[in-house]
Amino acid sequence: MARFQMNDHDRYRIEAARRELATAKELDMGDDEAMARTIGRLEVALAQLLEMLDEEER
Template sequence: MSSRFDLTNSDRIGIRLAREALAKSEQLDLSDDREMARMIGRFEAVVEDLLNILEGEQ
């Protein structure tokens, strides 16, 4: 798969972590409030990282 712009190793790690978070969310126990809270926190972090990749560190 080709990228529209150059990615650093750090960018690739951030993207990999986002993919891992997404995969983990598919196995999430929706009845476990603590697990859901952790997943929301993880999603917030990876979305912020992905936005930094797209926009550049500001």
């Protein structure tokens, strides 16, 4: 994997993804609405991380 320079925005996105993952680990699996919200947030976080990596490949 190629290494690249991260800027402040990249670091923010990584930290936000870590926060969402930590929140998901503490989630009550019996709460369907919370599960749906968390899955949506995780999808967004993952998409942003992948976008960040794709920007570096160009």
